[in-house]
Amino acid sequence: MSLIHTYNPHVLVLEDNEFQRMAAVAALRSIGVTRITQAASAEEVLTCLNSQPGYFDATICDLRLEGMDGLAFLKIAAADRLGTIVLTSALPADIYQSSLRVLQQSGTRIAGCLPKPIDTTALKLMLLDPPRKSAHTRGCSVSALMESTSVTQESIVEGLKNHEFITCFQPKIDLQTDQFSGAETLVRWQTPQWGLLQPGQFIDQVQAYGLMDALTCQVLAQACDLIVAWPRDLPSLRLSVNISATSLQDSENINRWREILDSRWILPSQILLELTETTFVANDLELLEALTRLRIAGFGVSLDDFGTGFTSLKQLRTLPVTELKIDRSFIHDASTQSRPAIVLDSIINVAKRLRITTVAEGIETIEDATYLTDLGCKIGQGYYFSRPLPADRLILWLRQRQREQDSKHA
Structure with missing residues (x-):
């Protein structure tokens, strides 16, 4: 049963x-x-x-x-x-x-x-x-159990030591050209005792035990390894990697991330670092300084889940971000409700004037994709295009997509 x-x-x-x-x-x-x-x-x-x-x-x-x-x-x-x-x-x-x-x-x-x-x-x-x-x-x-104290500091440390944290990648598509535009790097935990765990089942514990920096370095390293191994006949690859605001409190982390890239001969411009808006305080000078240093180093900076925090459109003028990821709640509500539609249109237009790339998350239908394309949103991401994929399947997915596009234009 x-x-x-x-x-x-x-x-x-x-x-x-x-x-x-x-x-x-x-x-x-x-x-x-x-x-x-x-x-x-x-x-x-x-x-x-x-x-x-x-x-x-x-x-x-x-x-x-x-x-x-x-x-x-x-x-x-x-x-x-x-x-x-x-x-x-x-x-x-x-x-x-x-x-x-x-x-x-x-x-x-x-x-x-x-x-x-x-x-x-x-x-x-x-x-x-x-x-x-x-x-x-x-x-x-299992997922409910993981919300309890089953995830111990020792199990996370052991998981990091044994490289149990693995990555998958969700494609991002240029809505205006229908071309591949990179992917977001997502982490999973392949545990020996509980099987494959989603981020919501362990990220809070990783953060609480002060192990987020170590996990971020492993995820970034795996993303860089994919860029190194990326087939040359495919479109160039730019990957997004999620970071925590607490990681930016340690100024040495930026140097550590640069070392990971430098050891693989990867340019910072090939990596986009995503910071969730709900953790961002626009007048936090230390955080603003860290984001500015990331930009100086050559990284792209993305404000994730935009619309769930308290950053105003006016404040975007002073934030050193190159990308806005619009929260999926706007995407789902905008096609049926007037207020979310007005807000979504304003976000896209203001970002465009500020030369900030807009990314719509959670696109699930062709109607969503068409609506956002017509609004002028630059990038789309969601199950309509693809679920998160392991590295090898991402390559296969992109090759298949290119074949289908070539056959349409033949």
């Missing part, structure tokens, strides 16, 4: 409208969830959490509640005891999105937002999809 059918999470339903609360309970029972606790107010839940031990695997929380609203409740409640959060409401989509951003910035684990009435298929995916399960549950998936 599959894990999805045997997993029965303990779910809290926080809804002040009795009819809607009963509807949520019915939706849960229809997908096989029977461990359900109901509450009509945030105050009722807080009293329960303060007086009793225990936790919930997931919480379905209405945003609009009498008294304390759902947003205020989730910010002050013990997040580790509420599990994964599913927001519900009949409020407009822009309020959903702003609530989602506030909670994500505060570290709350959000599965998603569901309009009322709750769609049972979407609810099942959010609550019963194995990667989202609570690590407290018996019989939970």
Whole structure:
């Protein structure tokens, strides 16, 4: 029997409208969830959490509640005891999105937002999809276990020593010319005890144990090795590599990265270093100095997940970045909602005037690709083009793509 059918999470339903609360309970029972606790107010839940031990695997929380609203409740409640959060409401989509951003910035684990009435298929995916399960549950998936303390400092050190961290590469396509434009380097952990782990299952622990610098050097070295081995008959290869803001706090890291490139006779211009916007503080002089040094050294600098942090379009004038990676939430919402569409259009136009390359992440359909091409976005990346691939399969994928393009023009 599959894990999805045997997993029965303990779910809290926080809804002040009795009819809607009963509807949520019915939706849960229809997908096989029977461990359900109901509450009509945030105050009722807080009293329960303060007086009793225990936790919930997931919480379905209405945003609009009498008294304390759902947003205020989730910010002050013990997040580790509420599990994964599913927001519900009949409020407009822009309020959903702003609530989602506030909670994500505060570290709350959000599965998603569901309009009322709750769609049972979407609810099942959010609550019963194995990667989202609570690590407290018996019989939970490997990914859930990895959210607990199973990943020790010793296991990470051993993994680095044994070169268990491996890379794959997701192609980037020039939307205006339909040509290959490089790839993003992504890391996986091939463990002997848990199998292949995704970044979300170990990156936080790597960061917490102070081992991010060592991992970054290994990932960068593997990216450089691919550039060295890249077939000469294929288009030139430029790779993106993710770095942590904490790594930039050590000024020696830039020298270490240069040494990795120099030892392989690779130019810094062949590497684009990506920094997540949510870790970036525009007025942090030390960070700005580090980014400037990267540019002086010849590296490209990309601001990843743009739109999820607090960098304004006005501040882009002073940031030493060469690329903006637009967060996938804009891509998914822009084709159906006016506000995200307006913001997306503004980002692309301002970046173009500043001569900053725009990259759209999470392109999944031809409609997404066409829409972004028409807006003038430069680069596209996502499953519509290709999933992340091992180095050898990336080469095969590109050769096949070139053959298909040649046959179209024959």
